[in-house]
Amino acid sequence: MEKKIVDYDVAIIGGGAAGLTAGIYCGRARLKTIIFEKSLVGGLATYTDEIENYPGFAEPQKGIELMKKFEAQAKRFGVEFKLTDVKGVRVLEDGRKLVETFRVIYRVRALIIATGGKPRLTGAKNEEDFLYDKGISFCATCDAAYYTDKEVLIVGSGDAAIEEGLFLTKFARKVKVSVIHDAGTLDANKIAQEQAFANPKMEFIWNTMVEEFRGNERLETVILRNTKTEELIPVTVDGVFLFIGYLPNTEIFQGLITLDGRGYIKTNEQMETDVEGVYAVGDVREKYLRQVSTAVGDGAIAAVTAEHYISESNYLQNQLLAGEKPKLIYVWEPTKEDCRQLLPVVEELKVKFEDELVIEKIDVYKSQSLITKLCSKMPSALPAVITVEDGKVTSVVCQQLTPEKLHQLASDLLPG
Amino acid sequence: MAEYRLDCLGEACPVPLLKTQKKFAGLNVGDVLIVEIDHSCAMKNVPEWARKEGHNVEIEETGDGEWEIYIEKAK
Known part of the structure; x- marks a missing residue:
């Protein structure tokens, strides 16, 4: 079956903070804009219970509520949303780009990549068997209620691990935390650390990594390995939450755009990639700080750069060379x-x-x-x-x- | 090429995913399952699971906080 081709000025792949901001700016610049999101609009921020450091909101905001505001603002400027995943991207000889989905091919002047990341897995034995609601989760706000009065294990010690772990203590009976570092050392910010050490429901298992996941239909036991003594420590759990970082969602761009050694997209200050008319914003970009507040800046810059690119291309083709x-x-x-x-x-x-x-x-x-x-x-x-x-x-x-x-x-x- | 509906309205995770997996197992290649959900958590794991299994997925937002997930059985 031939796929239908439809034209837009700008396609944005990814509906997180960066993509939505790019959408707001493109929509407001009267560009015909479409955002592709493969699941829930709002991106990684919707996985966060409370966001306390996004300026403009003195009180903590629920991640999901904050992102709903972003989405509503983009819709107000006429941005269209398509809730599906993008299968591939190509660049035509005339500079336009093709964005292919399951049923339709979108032909656009400029492309903004805002695909963010996906949670990193431990790589431990049997991990695949317990993904998708069989005991391994990446989203405390999604699954916390299910673990009411149960025991969970957190893997990781960064901001996400400790803050979401604290959130889980409101539901779970016990929140154990597997930390790779020596006793007393966490990667999370100081405030979160203080709260975690003071919380009687939290218990730390130092110098450990996941060796194996075990269970029948659902996960029942996590075997941790002490990295110093090699001792194996079985921990009985109802569920595990992995917060050990993210990997960039850039598989479909390999060979098209230059990526860094870890798979992040390289851009300049204007968010330009090495392909003309293709921009990258937010967590998927090689950058120093990945936050809602920095994603927003990226999105605004890329949208303005894209707008300039489109109007220059139009002027060039319709005026100077026509x-x-x-x-x-x-x-x-x-x-x-x-x-x-x-x-x-x-x-x-x-x-x-x-x-x-x-x-x-x-x-x-x-x-x-x-x-x-x-x-x-x-x-x-x-x-x-x-x-x-x-x-x-x-x-x-x-x-x-x-x-x-x-x-x-x-x-x-x-x-x- | 039949079309089936699965009502998961009012149900929180992990129920929609478990119901989807159960229902989907009985479908033939080419069949489409439409899962109706209104808990945002299911917007994360149901499409992700289906895609990981190799099926085609599209989602329609039918109302504020209500979605229909279309899953076409590919194999």
């Missing part, structure tokens, strides 16, 4: 005196050759990337003149531009 008339493009910089001096001459030519030529001005200060798109590199000096005939750049002149030279260049372009 139509039959030859074009004379004056490239200038407002701060340079000799650039400014020639402006009246350009205006004069515009009037004089109104019927025969298209005469445009490009301000380098605003549109450097437009010029590099047009003639692959910046002219070696400014002011400069680029001539376009039959949709192709035919010359770049940047030496000894005088009023006479400008007149001559224009005359040379005249047909016949």
Whole structure:
């Protein structure tokens, strides 16, 4: 069955904090925008019980409630949502991108990747057998109620492990924590540490890693291994929560975009990847701090960069390279005196050759990337003149531009 | 190519996933199961499980906090 093809300006893969913010900015810029989310809109933040450090909310917010506000805001700006997973991405020769889902192919001008991460597994024996509600969980807010008056084991000692562990103590009878470090050392922030050490329901098992998961239909026992003594410690549990970090969701981009050694997407400060018109934001990007507050900044930047890219591409294709008339493009910089001096001459030519030529001005200060798109590199000096005939750049002149030279260049372009 | 519905409205995790797994086992290749849910936790594990098993999944938001998960049995 042939898949239907539909066109959008921007596709955003991933509906977490970064993707939703990119959506808000794109929607507000009147770009036709679609967000793909494979499960619940809101991303990793919906796995967090309380978010205390997202500015603008003095009181702690439920992760899921905060993300609902993001979603509502994106919808208010006309952003469309498609709740399915993306199977693959391709770049066409004309620069557009194809985003393929189960039933439909979306053809877009710009693509923003906000696919975030997925929880890392321990790699211990029989782990696969107990995933999906058979005893191994990654989401305390999802499963806490189920473990009311039961015993659970947390693996990990970072912020997520300790904070979600504290949340679980409101439900579970006992929350044990397997920590790889020496006694007293946790990776979590100090506030969480203090609360955890003071909580009588929390019990730490130091210097341990998971060796094996055991049970029948459901998980019953976790075998921990003491990394110093090699002693095996069986822990009877009703459930285990893994908080040992995340892996980037970048499998479908391998070979298309440059990733770092750990699979995160490399970008510059404008969130640009090494593929033109493809941006990466949030947790999936190689970056220092992965938080809702940093994801939001990424999303805003990528959306604005994408908007510029789209409008420049439009201008290039529909203005500078389109139509039959030859074009004379004056490239200038407002701060340079000799650039400014020639402006009246350009205006004069515009009037004089109104019927025969298209005469445009490009301000380098605003549109450097437009010029590099047009003639692959910046002219070696400014002011400069680029001539376009039959949709192709035919010359770049940047030496000894005088009023006479400008007149001559224009005359040379005249047909016949 | 039959279509089945599974009402999991009002049910919290892990019930929707367990019911989905049970119902799905009796379906033929090409059949579609539509799971109706209104607990956001099921939006995380039901689609993830189905995809991991290799089936095609699409979700429709039918109301505020209500979803229909379409799972097409692929094998």
